[in-house]
Amino acid sequence: MAKLKLALYWAGACGGCDVAVLDVNEKILDVANLADIVFWPIALDFKYHHVEAMPDKSIDVCLFNGCIRSSEQEHIAKMLRAKSKVLVSFGSCACFGGIPALANLTTRAEIMERAYIEAPSNENPNKTLPQIKVSVPEGELTLPELFEDVLTLAQVVPVEYFVPGCPPTVDLILKVVNALATNSLPPVGAIIASEKSLCDECDRKKEKKMISKIYRTHEIIPDAERCLLEQGLLCMGAATRGGCGALCVKVNIPCRGCFGPPPGVKDQGAKLISSIASIYETKDEKDIARMVDEVADPAGTFYRFGMSDSMLKRKRVQGK
Amino acid sequence: MKKVTIDPITRLEGHGKIEIFLNDDGSVANTYFQIPELRGFEKFCEGRPVEEMPRIVPRICGV
Numbered sequence: 001m002a003k004l005k006l007a008l009y010w011a012g013a014c015g016g017c018d019v020a021v022l023d024v025n026e027k028i029l030d031v032a033n034l035a036d037i038v039f040w041p042i043a044l045d046f047k048y049h050h051v052e053a054m055p056d057k058s059i060d061v062c063l064f065n066g067c068i069r070s071s072e073q074e075h076i077a078k079m080l081r082a083k084s085k086v087l088v089s090f091g092s093c094a095c096f097g098g099i100p101a102l103a104n105l106t107t108r109a110e111i112m113e114r115a116y117i118e119a120p121s122n123e124n125p126n127k128t129l130p131q132i133k134v135s136v137p138e139g140e141l142t143l144p145e146l147f148e149d150v151l152t153l154a155q156v157v158p159v160e161y162f163v164p165g166c167p168p169t170v171d172l173i174l175k176v177v178n179a180l181a182t183n184s185l186p187p188v189g190a191i192i193a194s195e196k197s198l199c200d201e202c203d204r205k206k207e208k209k210m211i212s213k214i215y216r217t218h219e220i221i222p223d224a225e226r227c228l229l230e231q232g233l234l235c236m237g238a239a240t241r242g243g244c245g246a247l248c249v250k251v252n253i254p255c256r257g258c259f260g261p262p263p264g265v266k267d268q269g270a271k272l273i274s275s276i277a278s279i280y281e282t283k284d285e286k287d288i289a290r291m292v293d294e295v296a297d298p299a300g301t302f303y304r305f306g307m308s309d310s311m312l313k314r315k316r317v318q319g320k
Numbered sequence: 321m322k323k324v325t326i327d328p329i330t331r332l333e334g335h336g337k338i339e340i341f342l343n344d345d346g347s348v349a350n351t352y353f354q355i356p357e358l359r360g361f362e363k364f365c366e367g368r369p370v371e372e373m374p375r376i377v378p379r380i381c382g383v
Contacts, residue, residue, distance in 0.1 A: 012359055015333040016382020042383070045330045072356050099379040102364040111360035119362050130358075138321050138341035138349050144356045167382065218371045256375060296369045304376075 004060040004180060006035035007051070008090075009080055010042065011073040012100045012150065013066030017091035018042040020167035021063070024174060034181050035060070039080075051079060059084040061180060063163075065091040067100045067308065068151040072144030081157040086185070088176070092166040092258045094153040097308025099166070101150040104307045104314035105299055108148045152308045162191040166258035166305060169244055193243030197262040201242040202249050206230065210281035214294035217254065228254045230279070234301055239265060239272035256304040267311045269302030321349060333383035 010018055018040070022028060038059060039046045062084035068074050081087055092098040103111060117127050134141050153159055163172055176192060179185045186192065194201060209230040222228055228235040228249060235254035237246075241262045248255050261268040282288060295301065303310050322342040329336035335357040341349040361380055368376060 010335075012357065014379045014382035016379065019383055041328050041330045042333070043331060047330075048327055069359070070357065099376055100359040102368070102376070103360045106360065106363050106366075111358065111363040114363040114366075115358060115360060136350070136352065139323060141339060141352055141354065143354060146358055166379070216369060216371055253375075297367065297372070300368045300372070 004035040005038050005058060006031075007039040007059045007062040007080060007084065008037070008042075009039065009062065009064050009066075009076060011064070011066030011077065011094070011153070012069045013091070013093050013098075015042055016167045017063075017065035017093075020091075020165075020170070021173060023170050024177070027174060027177070030181070031177055034177065048076070048079075051083060054083050056082050057085050061086045061088065063088045063090040063176075064153055064159075065094050065167075067093040067097050068153060068156045069100065069103070069147050069149070070144040071147070074147075074151075074156055075144075077153060077156050086160045087153075087157065088161045088163055089153045089159045090163050091168055092164055092260065092305045095162050095164045095309070096260045096306040097150050097152055098258075098305050101307035101309075102300060102304070103150050106315065107317055108146055112146075149314055150308050155308065160188050161186070164191065164193050164241060164259040165244060169247070171245065172243060191241065191260075191263075193241050193259055195263055196242045198237040198240040198242045198244070198246060198249070198255055198259065202227075202237055202246045204228065204249065210279050211276075212281040212287070212291075214276075214291055216296055222252055224252050228252075229275070234272075234276070234295065236268070236272055236302070236304070238275040239268045239302075256301070258305045260306055260309065268306045269299070269310060269312070272302050333381050 008018060037044060039051050062080045064080060064087060068077055089095045093100055112129050116122060116129050117124055130143050132143055132145050163176060165172060172192060204227045205225050206227045207230060211232045213232050214234060215232045217233060222231045222233055233254045236257035237255045239261060240255055240257040241259040243259055257268055261271060265271045280288060280291060324340040326338040329338060335355060337354045337356055339352045343349045365376060
């Protein structure tokens with residue numbers, strides 16, 4: 001079999017997804033046997049113009065991580081879509097917006113102001129903000145336009161597969177590599193993870209206990225055997241797709257939902273709110289109001305990794 | 321003036337672009353290093369619970 005042509009790219013991302021690919025350790029040699037890498041900015045020195053020059057559909061598989069929040073990221077997404085037979089939305093940012101999509105709880109103007117003017121490490125007396133075009137003595141410089149909203153990859157171009165996770169685990173990456181090696185990719189549109197919720201793969205004891213107080217993680221040391229949600233900690237497990245191996249809950253830390261909603265759930269946050277509401281012990285309105293207040297950061301918790309993909313999409317800005 | 325563009329800068333974490341302007345004799349007139357990316361952690365971490373920061377800010381750089 002001829003070697004596959006593989007591309008990897010990061011848009012609005014931290015590089016963790018790229019490093020996760022290397023976390024397969026010696027199995028990376030299998031990847032090297034299976035595929036020639038034709039583009040991978042973190043590891044290899046190919047430029048955008050090299051990709052531009054490739055014929056359409058000449059890349060077999062592109063693993064694309066990161067969210068889309070600038071004109072450059074949108075352009076590269078469209079370019080890699082055209083050049084690739086199979087485009088994989090790789091990691092939580094590409095799939096759901098990820099941590100960068102918390103920016104949808106603020107505005108572009110507020111971000112610019114904070115990052116370039118207010119931040120204490122700045123020295124910017126003229127309050128200069130990045131410009132799309134700027135004239136310098138030698139000519140003109142350009143920067144991409146920053147979008148108001150953080151988008152998922154699939155909100156910009158059609159995508160064949162989704163591999164969730166922040167980052168995707170080694171097991172899932174090997175699943176993808178094996179599927180490529182044996183030419184046994186799932187039906188288009190598949191989310192390569194578990195078909196169950198995280199609760200289904202969590203081995204903590206569930207006792208159908210009701211809760212009367214929501215705790216923040218520093219307020220209690222949870223029992224290592226019992227369900228975290230039933231101990232009053234906000235755990236996203238019930239509203240999150242499995243497939244990670246319950247990594248966080250195994251070390252006594254509640255899930256924050258990086259695998260996105262489980263099958264059949266449209267909105268991850270709404271699902272968790274409904275799960276919590278169903279185990280509130282009280283029917284008293286004052287108690288309910290208190291427990292609602294005990295949720296320190298509802299949007300940033302229930303949509304920690306999924307703001308772009310949620311029904312809410314972003315904080316509503318007055319007048320818009 | 322001739323311009324040499326290096327885009328993207330590779331084998332590092334993050335996004336970068338270098339523009340090199342050349343004089344007619346081929347010597348470098350000036351070079352600009354640009355970061356074509358901003359996510360806004362400085363802003364969107366505000367208002368988030370402090371105990372959640374260890375699980376938010378590692379995503380500034382995952383390399």
